[in-house]
Amino acid sequence: MHILITGAAGMIGRKLTDALVARGTLQGQPITGLTLVDIVAPVLPDGVPGAAIAADLSDPAAANALIEARPDVIFHLAAIVSGEAEADLHKGYAVNLHGTISLCDAITREEDYCPRLVFTSSIAVFGAPLPEVIPDDQPTLPLTSYGTQKAMGELMISDLSRRGFMDGISLRLPTICIRPGKPNAAASGFYSSILREPLAGQEAVLPVPDTTRHWFASPRAAVGFLLHAAELDLAQLGQDRALSLPGVNATVADEIAALERIAGPAATALIRREPDETIAGIVAGWPEAFDPARARALGFKAEPDMDTIIRAHIEDELGGHITIKERGAD
Amino acid sequence: MHILITGAAGMIGRKLTDALVARGTLQGQPITGLTLVDIVAPVLPDGVPGAAIAADLSDPAAANALIEARPDVIFHLAAIVSGEAEADLHKGYAVNLHGTISLCDAITREEDYCPRLVFTSSIAVFGAPLPEVIPDDQPTLPLTSYGTQKAMGELMISDLSRRGFMDGISLRLPTICIRPGKPNAAASGFYSSILREPLAGQEAVLPVPDTTRHWFASPRAAVGFLLHAAELDLAQLGQDRALSLPGVNATVADEIAALERIAGPAATALIRREPDETIAGIVAGWPEAFDPARARALGFKAEPDMDTIIRAHIEDELGGHITIKERGAD
Structure with missing residues (x-):
């Protein structure tokens, strides 16, 4: 079981890495390799087989190099936050859109390869006017560039999953609370x-x-969502591989x-x-607020x-x- | 009034060119330049000032060269059809997604520039399960790569319009009927x-x-939609710049x-x-069937x-x- 985590130096990436190392298995198989990538080199925990790589995923060559190793499960967390994507248009599209496209494109170019891809989308794919409680069939109408980039990624992952190039899922994470450490550029x-x-x-x-x-969901719940998504039978999702989550x-x-x-x-x-x-x-x-009936039925749990x-x-x-x-x- | 038409060698592109030449004006101003571009060089009508260019828009350099001339109105029609986008994954994403992204990106890199962009999307952004009559707030859930690529383009055009880089609109054309000439690769x-x-x-x-x-809508109605979209006050659309059309x-x-x-x-x-x-x-x-209330209220008319x-x-x-x-x- 070879796992690739993009955005591995971020808060959720570090907690996910720790959780995987603590478990030692995923999908019932021992984790034999862990590739961590981010724009700055992440820290690979001691004694864990794998690699920590500094790379810019919006560069197709970087994405191709990561995918050539044919990881079984990919957690694609790499993104810049909403405030930064709004402040720097081109950086936001480069990281949040082209990073995802490059990764997806590299996957489609490997022969006989269909990895599990778990993509962190966001409730920012929805924007006003919204009902008080958002149903699972709410149209995605983002009011930020960040939400737009995430919604575009969701569409591509659903399409490539339908076509058998990946077994993908997009998780619309609630706002993470309590985010540890220093404040970041997010308005939230x-x-x-x-x-x-x-x-x-x-x-x-x-x-x-x-x-x-x-x-809201805690960082602990967010890691739980990611691990559950990595082990779930995704055929149950049908064509729509994007899920709003409990919170x-x-x-x-x-x-x-x-x-x-x-x-x-x-x-x-x-x-x-x-x-x-x-x-x-x-x-x-x-x-x-949401009524995430699909995700609840699939066993996703928040606090x-x-x-x-x-x-x-x-x-x-x-x-x-x-x-x-x-x-x-x- | 300088106009750029991508996909100008296609059936709608040729009819739109003829209609513009016959009118001689757009937005009340004389048409002083007409740039026609397609993967094969389109035919520029006799006596019309402008250029006919063979170019691949998925190449950012080609898109940049077209946008450097700062056209006032851009009709972005270039696409390969649904059957071909399904048969050739990489060609579909190159033409239908990266073609649109390259064009959008080139526009954002020009200073103090905000062209009108009219993008031909498609009712293929919707897929089953669907209600018998589709309302304006139906979620986009494409069941084809073509529909996915169009839905992704819609999102980017709405975002860049909100941010003031373009004044864009995406038109979800009905199935064109009666399409003249030989059958194409479309299942329709x-x-x-x-x-x-x-x-x-x-x-x-x-x-x-x-x-x-x-x-359905006729080719004549489709050209009418494009011209109406080029002259409409798009601020009326709010954040959602994608419209299902009468048919x-x-x-x-x-x-x-x-x-x-x-x-x-x-x-x-x-x-x-x-x-x-x-x-x-x-x-x-x-x-x-659709209930395209927004488009009707904005004056779009079909047969x-x-x-x-x-x-x-x-x-x-x-x-x-x-x-x-x-x-x-x-």
């Missing part, structure tokens, strides 16, 4: 930072109203209430409300509530330790 | 040939049941009844029923019925002359 960053910073005893800025509703439907007020239940009022007191019309405007066009998302962060990132609690929040 | 060819051949006194083969229903909703039986009304029973007697399960299977996944489509063919292709009638059909 505050959804994580209003929980992450107070849990670490630090101030956070909330730029939107408390009534703002959105769709937690929560308002900012729900996030804050869960934070207070877990870390007390001293934590929520660290959230400073600084309305930002630009961010509020971007967020207003985003999906609020049941925001409390569970916060506890997963405390376990996975903080060693079970909340700074704020020790400061006497209870 | 019989819809035209069961009318075209009998009108010329020749036999035609019908491979599907008479109850098969589909969505004639008719069964094969409706086609045959209209043929009999116009050319008599001797014409319909020339239709030979030879069921073909492969073609019937392909056609079964296609749209049957009212199949009789009018047949009469347009007799006027435009046969000089008003029906062979079969002279043979005593009435």
Whole structure:
């Protein structure tokens, strides 16, 4: 079982790598090779057979070189985030569209080869006007270049799967929360930072109203989605290989209430409300909630509530330790 | 007013060229240059200022060279048909996807440039399961590589229009009927040939049941759609720059009844029923009818019925002359 992960140096890529190494198997077979690729060389864990490669996938030669090794399963995570794709048109199309096209094209040029491809798409393929709860047959109408590039990738992966060149699936990940580490260029960053910073005893800025509703899954759930997608019988999906995924439907007020239940009022007191019309405007066009019936029927599982998302962060990132609690929040 | 037409050597491209030359103006301005491009050099009508160029648009250098001249209006018709895109995967993606991407990319690299782009998409962006009448918010779920490539182009054109790099529109043309000349590689060819051949006194083969229903517009209506799209205020479309168009909703039986009304029973007697399960299977996944409310509200007009489509063919292709009638059909 040879596995290729693109975007392996990113947050989800690193967690997926760790999860695969911890399991040691995929699809019931031992993992005998792990190729990690990103624009900067990822770190291959000690004692794991494989390679860590710095490469630009939008260069067809780089994609061809990776695919010549004929990996059995490909996790295609490489992307630049929405804020950067909007700020730099040509970089966004190069990485998010041409990266995917080059990889797909390289796969079609190998003879008698049909790898499992798990592609991280996004709920950004949907844009306003949207119903309060988005059904599985909602048309994709992106309002960002990032969402456009992901929707184009979904179409190509469905087509090449129908034609037997790959066995592909596109996962429309919920907004990842709590994203560990430093904020990135995503406009959605505050959804994580209003929980992450107070849990670490630090101030956070909330730029939107408390009534703002959105769709979340933890990094742990995201890795679970990817592994489940790699092992699922995809013939069940039929022609449409793109799936909206389960998540937690929560308002900012729900996030804050869960934070207070877990870390007390001293934590929520660290959230400073600084309305930002630009961010509020971007967020207003985003999906609020989904009814991902297809994905649920296929066994994809997210957290049941925001409390569970916060506890997963405390376990996975903080060693079970909340700074704020020790400061006497209870 | 400088106009660029890609795919100008094709049937619609030639008719559009003739219509533009006959009008002499577009958007109220005199046409001062007409650049015609196709994989084989198109024919520039006598006395018209412009150029006829043989070029492969999937080569970015070719696209850049065409766009450097900064045409005001671009009709992007270049494509290979569904049958060929299915038979030759790489040629289909090269012409139908990379041709469109190269053109779009070249446009974004010109400074202070925002041309009108009219892109011929197709009802093949929709695939089964479909409702009997397809609404404007039907999700695009293509069942062919051709439909996939067109749907991907639609997404990119909507995004680049939102960002101000072009003022684009994608027209999902109905199946063109009666297509003049020889049959092409399209599986839809019989819809035209069961009318075209009998009108010329020749036999035609019908491979599907008479109850098969589909969505049609004449070549004359298609040219009308393109010209209307070139002159319309596209800000009215909002973010979604792809439009399903009006057409004639008719069964094969409706086609045959209209043929009999116009050319008599001797014409319909020339239709030979030879069921073909492969073609019937392909056609079964296609749209049957649309409710193109947005396009109607924007003033797009198709023929009212199949009789009018047949009469347009007799006027435009046969000089008003029906062979079969002279043979005593009435």
